[in-house]
Amino acid sequence: MSDTPSSWRVLGASVAGSGHRKSGRGCDDAHAYRQLDGDLLLLAVADGAGSMPHSAAGAACAVEAALDSAAATLASQGIPAEPAGWEAVLDAALRAARSALETLAETAAAGESDTASETVADATDEVTLEAGDEAAEPPEPPAVPLQQYATTLLVALATPEFVAAAQIGDGAVVMQGSEGTLEVLTVPEHGEYLNETTFVTATDYLERAQHAVRQQPGVRALALLSDGLQMLALDLERNEAFRPFFEPLLAFAAKPEATEAELAAFLDSDRICERTDDDKTLVLAVREWQPSDAATTSH
Amino acid sequence: MNRLDESVEFAQNPDPRCPCVLLLDTSRSMTGEPIEALNEGLRAFQTDIQQDPLAQRRVEVAVVTFGGEVQVVQEFVTAGQFVAPTLTTGGNTPMGAAIIRALDLVRDRKAQYKANGVSYYRPWVFMITDGEPTDDWASAAQRVHDEESADGLAFFAVGVAGAEMQTLSQIAARQPAQLRGLEFAQMFLWLSQSQKRVSASKVGEQTALPPAGWATV
Numbered sequence: 341m342s343d344t345p346s347s348w349r350v351l352g353a354s355v356a357g358s359g360h361r362k363s364g365r366g367c368d369d370a371h372a373y374r375q376l377d378g379d380l381l382l383l384a385v386a387d388g389a390g391s392m393p394h395s396a397a398g399a400a401c402a403v404e405a406a407l408d409s410a411a412a413t414l415a416s417q418g419i420p421a422e423p424a425g426w427e428a429v430l431d432a433a434l435r436a437a438r439s440a441l442e443t444l445a446e447t448a449a450a451g452e453s454d455t456a457s458e459t460v461a462d463a464t465d466e467v468t469l470e471a472g473d474e475a476a477e478p479p480e481p482p483a484v485p486l487q488q489y490a491t492t493l494l495v496a497l498a499t500p501e502f503v504a505a506a507q508i509g510d511g512a513v514v515m516q517g518s519e520g521t522l523e524v525l526t527v528p529e530h531g532e533y534l535n536e537t538t539f540v541t542a543t544d545y546l547e548r549a550q551h552a553v554r555q556q557p558g559v560r561a562l563a564l565l566s567d568g569l570q571m572l573a574l575d576l577e578r579n580e581a582f583r584p585f586f587e588p589l590l591a592f593a594a595k596p597e598a599t600e601a602e603l604a605a606f607l608d609s610d611r612i613c614e615r616t617d618d619d620k621t622l623v624l625a626v627r628e629w630q631p632s633d634a635a636t637t638s639h
Numbered sequence: 640m641n642r643l644d645e646s647v648e649f650a651q652n653p654d655p656r657c658p659c660v661l662l663l664d665t666s667r668s669m670t671g672e673p674i675e676a677l678n679e680g681l682r683a684f685q686t687d688i689q690q691d692p693l694a695q696r697r698v699e700v701a702v703v704t705f706g707g708e709v710q711v712v713q714e715f716v717t718a719g720q721f722v723a724p725t726l727t728t729g730g731n732t733p734m735g736a737a738i739i740r741a742l743d744l745v746r747d748r749k750a751q752y753k754a755n756g757v758s759y760y761r762p763w764v765f766m767i768t769d770g771e772p773t774d775d776w777a778s779a780a781q782r783v784h785d786e787e788s789a790d791g792l793a794f795f796a797v798g799v800a801g802a803e804m805q806t807l808s809q810i811a812a813r814q815p816a817q818l819r820g821l822e823f824a825q826m827f828l829w830l831s832q833s834q835k836r837v838s839a840s841k842v843g844e845q846t847a848l849p850p851a852g853w854a855t856v
Contacts, residue, residue: 532790534655534758535837572649577756584648592643606643615649617693 348381348498351593352623353604357568359617360390368491369566369621370399372407380414381498382407385621386437387511387566389490389539394448398489401444402437402540406495409436419499423553426497430506433495434549438540441489448484490539494526494564498625503562504553508545509537510567511621512574514581516590518558522581525552528570537567561590562625568618569607593624654696655758657838658715658748659830660741664768664799665706666732673769673799673821674728680823681723687831688718694831695719697760697838701744705737706730715748718834734768735776738810741766742782745792760837762792765830766811767818771803780810787812797826797854816854825853 356367368388375381384403388395410433420426492509505513507526515523529550530537538548563586565573573585592598606612607620663677681702688694700721702713707730713721745762752759783794796807796815807815818826 530758533761535760571652574652575650576652576758582648582650585650588643588646588648592646602643606647609644611644611649614692 347379348375348625348627349593349596349598350375350381350383350623350625351598351600351603352621353600353607354566354621355604355607355619357616357618357620358613360619365390366396367619368396368399369568369619370396370403370491371564371621371623372403373623373625374407374411376411376414378419379500380411380419381496381562381625382410383496383498383562383564383623383625385494385511385564385566385623386540387492387509387568387619387621390618392488392490394444394484394488395490397444398441398491398541401440401489402491402493405440406433406437406493409433410495410497414497420502423504423555426502426504426553427551429497430495430504430551431546431549434493434506434508434540434546437493438545441491441541442486444489445484445486486541490541492537492566493540494566496525496562496564498559498562501555501557502553503556503559505551507550508540508542508548510570511565512570513552514563514565514573514586515554515556515559516561516563516586517556518560520560522583522586523554524574524579524581525554526550527579528567528574528576560627561593562623563590564621564623566619566621568616568620569612569622572612572615589622589624590626594626594628653755653757655760655838656699656752657694657697657760657834658699658701658745658762659834660701660703660744660762660764662737662741662764662766663702663704663726664732664734664766664770665704665726665728666730666770667706667728668770668801669706669799670728674726676821676823677767678723678725680827681726683824684827684831685718685721685723687828688721688834691835694835694838698834699748701741701748703737703741703744705733707733709733709737709740711740711744715744731773732768732770733774734766734772734810735774735779738764738766738776738779738783742779742786742792761790763834763837764792764794766794766796767799767823768796768807769799769801771806776806776810783810784812819853822853829853 350373352371354367354369354371371385373383384406386399386402388399413429413432494507494511496505496513505525510528513525515525695718698718699715701715704710704712712724741764786792794811796811797818798804798807799818
């Protein structure tokens with residue numbers, strides 16, 4: 341953890357599903373979070389496509405690339421004061437993730453490792469300088485098809501004034517507002533069939549991305565989940581958060597003694613594994629009560 | 640004891656469904672060993688699929704037979720409740736009409752899912768035959784191709800010894816498989832395994848029948 345006083349307590353866990361363990365496959369989910377100076381919270385979750393060989397690497401790469409980009413854009417261009425500005429930050433982050441995956445695919449056969457960090461560092465430098473520019477020269481055919489890194493991606497950013505979320509694919513981002521109500525900011529997206537969703541590697545990934553920006557002083561909590569949990573956490577017909585799922589979890593996350601190991605153990609519990617054999621990721625961020633927040637937060 | 644385990648409650652959403660139509664030839668030529676083997680295969684399917692708690696709730700099975708007439712022996716039922724029928728044989732092979740019936744069953748089931756807010760996986764129609772159609776099958780073939788192009792379902796055809804494979808390849812958009820001998824049980828086990836995989840959350844789909852195992856190359 342950083343030395344700067346943090347305003348949020350954040351816990352995250354990604355656990356391999358029982359189905360994946362049966363087939364000898366590791367966890368294809370990934371998550372990342374950062375708290376930065378200026379009371380800035382960055383959260384990301386990604387779920388690699390179960391049928392793709394390198395999707396775990398894709399998911400790990402996507403979350404880091406997205407947050408690197410968001411951090412860099414906010415640092416260099418400042419905190420947006422309008423929703424449109426936030427949408428631009430989100431889109432840049434999604435593009436950075438896509439770009440990082442492309443680099444991963446292209447360098448794969450050259451024998452370089454596909455650890456997220458090296459390729460992400462290169463990719464994000466280019467993207468944050470010239471967001472929106474296409475590469476000047478035609479890309480060489482990728483060594484490994486991009487599809488093999490297919491992953492969904494969920495990103496949430498929070499400042500004292502704003503909450504901004506973007507999502508490609510399924511899973512959800514849920515916000516608890518100052519009054520305690522839960523709002524699903526981005527909803528599970530799938531086509532006609534439940535097991536088909538959009539990935540960052542799709543051609544139209546940006547058009548199909550969901551965006552949600554809220555001017556939300558006094559936000560109390562954020563939760564990001566991958567699709568392994570969506571049937572348990574949401575009323576899927578109405579796309580609403582199921583309170584008895586989130587409230588105990590947020591109360592837990594608010595406690596100083598709560599650990600990620602406990603969260604992971606819960607995700608791995610029999611009760612959950614009976615209902616889903618998919619990988620499960622849950623990131624919980626609870627805003628800590630600060631004396632200076634007294635004016636903005638109502639209790 | 641993990642207290643989260645005690646305090647967190649789960650939303651009750653309807654189980655997503657994985658509909659599978661078994662479209663089975665019960666014409667005269669299937670009499671004797673073939674139909675016995677097929678019946679045994681159906682029982683093997685039931686046993687295997689009912690061992691999986693998720694598949695039991697999610698896979699839905701319907702059985703349509705064609706032997707003399709077309710009969711819906713089993714309307715869609717959850718795999719956990721499926722009881723393998725004991726089929727008898729007789730008559731000729733109204734395959735065209737049977738295919739249409741099966742496709743209609745799928746179409747109606749999807750409409751029911753949508754009306755009730757139930758999500759679902761791509762439906763399968765799994766046809767087994769040992770002969771060739773004795774009715775007009777052209778419009779059935781057209782519907783299969785239309786449905787496949789629209790990605791409305793996955794249609795698989797398996798020919799038992801004596802089957803007219805040429806005709807089958809015109810009906811099915813995917814390459815038909817030829818059953819090795821009467822290894823229905825093996826084939827049904829494969830089908831059960833595939834349905835279990837499909838009904839688990841996010842797995843790649845079967846796009847073609849495997850040449851190994853119960854099918855001849």
